[in-house]
Amino acid sequence: MDALPQELVPSHSCGRAASEALVSTDKGVETLNYAHLGVQALMSNNLSVFYVNPTCANITGIAIYSSAAEDRQASGSGFWYRFLYKNKNLEQLRGETNLETATYVPEQLWRQLKERGASYVILKVYAHAGLFVEAAEQRSGRPHSKVLSISIPGLEGVGLPSPLPFLLPRGKTFGEGTHCGYWNYKNWLSDGVTTCSGNGAEELNVLCQAQHLTQFSFLIGGSHAQLQLENVQLQLDVSHEQLLDIISYVGCGLSLFGLLCIFLTAALVKKWRTQASTKVLLHLCLALALQLLLFVYLSGGEDWLTLERNWHRCLILGAALQYSVLVIFSWMLIIAFLQFQRYVTVIGVARPNHYILISALIAWTLPLLPTLSVVLLDAKSFKPSAHQLKHHATFCYPSGYGLALGVVLPIALVTIANAFMMICIIYSIQRALNPRRKLIVQQLRLSVLLFFLLGLTWIFGLCSYLHLSIVFSYLFCLTATFQGFVLFVYFVLLNKTNRNAWLNLMSPKQFRLKVPKTEQQSMTTSSSNNSRRMQS
Template identity: 50%
Template sequence: MISQLSNLLTQTQEKLAAADVFSISEIFDSLVKKPERNAAVVGDLMKICQKVMSTDNETLRLSADANATNALLSNFEDYLDELSPTILKLNSTIFANSTEFTFHPFFDMGVIVLKTSELRVFFVDPEVRNVSGIVNFSGGNMSHFEMLHLSDNEEDIRSMENLESAVFIPEKLWSQLKKKGASYLVFKVYTRDALFVETEEEIKRRPTSNVISITIPGLNDNKLPGKLPFFLRNAKANETQFEGGCGYWNYETWLSDGISTCGVGSLEASSHPVILCHADHLTQFTFLLGVNKMQAGLDTNKEDDHSLDVITNVGLTLSLLGLLMIFITAAVFKSFRTLASTKILLNLCAALGLQLLFFLILSQSHLLEQLEQSESERCTLVGAVMQYLLLVVFSWMFIIGFLQYQRYVRVIGVNHPRHYILMSAVAAWSLPLIPTLLVVSLEPGSYRPNNSSMDYPILCYPSGYGLSLGVILPIGVITVANAILVGYISWSVYTALFKRDLIFKQLGLFVLLFFLLGITWIFGLCTYFDFGRIFAYLFCLTATLQGFVLFLYFIVFNKENQRAWLGLCCNSSKKRNQETIQMPTDSILQGLSHSSTNSTSI
C-alpha cells in the first residue's frame, strides 16, 4: 500500500488537498501500529513526506486543524527510529535510487544517508569510526555534507565555511548516554518548516533555518545528562538581537525552555553567520525569529496584502507611463531637453524608471528562474541590482534637494562649478556601488530569503546588517535631510512671499518637492519600524506614484509644454522650440513672486 501511494503521489502533478494529507497521516498511523518494521518502505515514506512538504501553506494549515501534520510527522519519525538497527546492519543496498530519493551508504563509517530534495535522514553508529554527528553545507551542491566525530571541537565546527546546519554528540556526553542504553543516533534535517504547522491565530515566532530532529533509539528518557550542541545558519532578518534564538517543537508550537543560544543579544552573536545552541533534551530544533521583525510592516492578513499589491501595481504602471511621457517630451522638444534642470530630471527619471520596471517585472513573472546561475547566485544578483538602483534614485533626489535649496533659499551668490551635471552624474551613478559591493562581498548570503515558505512572495533583497547599513541607513539619512530641506524651502517661500491669493501655488510647490525629493519614503521607514499598518498604505499610495506626479507637474501642468504639445498636434505655424520651457518649480516661484514688491531674481 505504501509503495502504491508513493508511486501515485510522485507521478501525479495534482496538488494535495487537506483531505489527502489527512488520509496520508491515517495510512502512516496504520503502518506504525503494525508490529513488524520493513526497511524497504523507508524510501517510499520519504518520498511521500517530500510530496506533503511541497504542499501549499494554506492546505497544510487546514490539515493541521485535524492534527494531520503532527500525526504524520510523529509516525514518520518513530518508524525510522525503530528501523535504525536494521538499516545500519544492511550488507547491501535495498533502496532503488530515483529522481525523488537517493541512498548513500557509508558502511565503513557506520553511516547511512537517505535524502530527498528537502529532507535528509542520517543513521549513525558511533562505535564503528567514532562518527557522532553531521554537518550540512549550503551552496550550489545541496547534497554536500560531512561527518563529525566525538572528538571534534565546537569552535572548529562553527568556523566551517557555508555551514547550514550541524549537530554532534561530544565524547563525554556519548559515554554518559551509552550507560543509559544508547546505541545509535538518528538525525533528520528538514530544509523547510512545512510539517511544523502552528494552529494559533497569532504566531509570535517562526523558523528561519533548517529544522534538525535528533533522536537516540534505545534511550528511554529524552532528558540528556549533558548539553548537546547544534549549529544553525544565522537568519539575518530584520530582528533585534534579543528576539532571535534557538527553539524546539512540542507538536503545538515553538518553545525555547531548556535551550541556550550562545551569546544571545550580543554583537558577536548577531554578527556571526552561524548560531551555536545547546539543548538538554531531544526533539526537533531550529532558529526562531519574531514574525513581525522578519518582515517589518507585513502581516498575515491576506486581504490587506492583496489590496497593497493592487495599489502598488497600479501606481507602478502609472509612474512608468508618466516617466515614458517625460522622455518622449525631451526627445521631441530640443528646448526642453537642453535645459540644465531637465538633464538632472532625466537622470532621476532614468534611475527611477529602471528601478520601477525591474521591480514590476520580478513581481509579475518567474524571470528570476530563467537565469542560469544557482538559486543563491540568482538571489545575490537580483538583490544587488535592486539595492543599487534604489540607492541611485536616492542619490539623485539628494542632489536635486541641494540644488532646490540653492535656488529658493540661498538665491544670491550661487555659482555652480563647471560641468556640475557631469560630476553629479558620476557621483550619483557610482557612489551607490560602494555599499552594494560591500554587501555582496561581505554578506552575500543576506540576499537569500530566509522565510520563503510564508504565504506572500519574498523578493531577494538584503537582510540583517546588509539591509540596515546598506539600505535603510543611507535612504533614511537622505530622506530626513530632504524633509528638512523641503520644510526650510517651504517656510522661506511662505515668509518671503506670503499673500492670501498665493496659498494654492505655495501648496503646489510643497507637493512637488514632497514627491520630487522622495519624502514619501518617510512612510516606508515608519512601515519598516512597524509603527502601524496605515503607513504601509500611505507608502504604497504615494511612493509608487512618484513618476506619475513628476509627469503631471513637468508636462501636464506646465504651460509652455502644453503649448508645445498643442502646437505639435495642431501643426501650428509658430516655432515653439524658440520658447524657453521652464521647470515647474521655476514657474511656480515666478507666479508666487509676480505681485510681490520684493521679488527675488532666480
C-alpha cells in the same frame, strides 16, 4: 550543576534553626543559602540556578519578577523572586503582574515523580537566549522571554506522567505565530509543549504545559538566517499583501507611463531639454525607470529553484535593484541641494563649471560603494526569506543587516536631509511672498511637488520598515510607486509650454484655432527668427 543538590540542600539540613538566609557575593555571583528550607541559589546577571529539596518545606518552584513587592526578595542581579509551594494556586499565580517566569511541580506530579526516585528539582533561569545558538538556517520561532530550564536528577530523558506547568510573560507580541517552545540542543521546537491561550487579550501571562524536561521559552514568529535583526518581523495578512501588490503594480505602471512621456517631451521640446534643471530631472527619471522595471521583473514570483540553480543571476538582479534605489536617492539629494540654493541661499550662489557632469559622476558612482559592500560581505542576504518562499513570492533583494546598513540607513539619512531642506525652502518662500490666495495655492503645489521630487514619500516606507502600523505600508505604496506619474503631471501636464507642444503635435489645426492671435503671431515670429538663424 545537576550533581550539586545533594551537597547544597541535603535532607539532613532540613529544619535546622535559621532566622534568615545566608547571603554572600563573590566575583559577581550571589549565593543564597536557605538550606533549612531546602533551597540554595547561585545568582548572576546572566544565569541563576536554584537547587530545591521539596522534602524540607514542600517548596517545588520559583517565581521571578521585574519589580518589588512585599512577598518578594531582591537579588543583586536586578530581579525579585519568591518560592512556590507544591500546592500553589495556578490561576492566582497566572494573574500576577510583572512576572517574568515561574514554575513549580504540582503536588500530584511530585508524588508520582517521587515514586520514580526523584529527590531534587533544579531550576535555571537564563536572562537571555545568547547561549542558545541554532544550527538550522530556517527557524520556526525565536525566544522572546527568559529561558527557563527545569531538570530533576535521575529522570533525564524520561517523559512526565502528567504535564508540568510554567508561566511566561504574554507581552505585546502574543498572537498568531507565538507559542511556548523548548530547546533540543540544535533549535527551538514546540512538540510536546502546550500553549494555553486562556482569556486572550486580558491575560497577563501565558500558561505553558510540558510533557518532558529541558529548557523552555516563549517563541515568537518565524525567522530565517538572513533576518538577523532583533526587531519583531510582523507578517502582513495575505489579503493586505494582495491589495498592496495591486496598488504597487498600478502605481508602477502609471509611473512608467509618466516617465516615458517625460522622455518623449524632452525629445519634442528642445528648449526644455537643454535647461540644466531638465537634465537633472532626466537623470532622476532614468534611475526611476530602471528601478521600476527591475522591481516589476523581480516581483513576478519566479520559481526559487530556478533562481537557486542560477544563483549569480539572482545576486546580480538584486544588487542592480539596490543600486538603482540608491542612485535615485543620490539624485534626489542633489535636487534638494539645488533647490535649497535657489530658494534659500539666493545671494552668492556660484555653481562650478560642468556641475551637471560632476553631479552625474557622483550620483551614478557613489551608490556602488554600499552595493558592492553588501555583495562582497553578505551575498547570502539576497536569498529570498522563508516567508517569501512560503507564499511563492521569491524576491532577490538584500535583507537583514544588508538591508539595514546597505539600503535603509542611506535612505534614512538622505530623507532626513531632504526633509530639512524642504522645510527651509517652504519657510523661505513663505516669508518672501505675500499670503495672497493665488500665491498660497502656488506654495501648496510647490510643497506637493517637493514632497514627491525629494523622495519624502519614503518616510512612510521607513515607518513601515519599523512596523509602526500597516497604515504606513498603504501610504508608502500609494505615494512612492506613483512618483514618476506625479513628476509627469507637474513637468508636462501643468507646464504650459510642454502641454502646448503636445497639443500642437496631436491636433495642430485645432490647436492653432484655440490659440489667441497674439500668441500665434509671437509663435510665428519666433519660428521665422529661428529659420533665419538656421539659414545664416
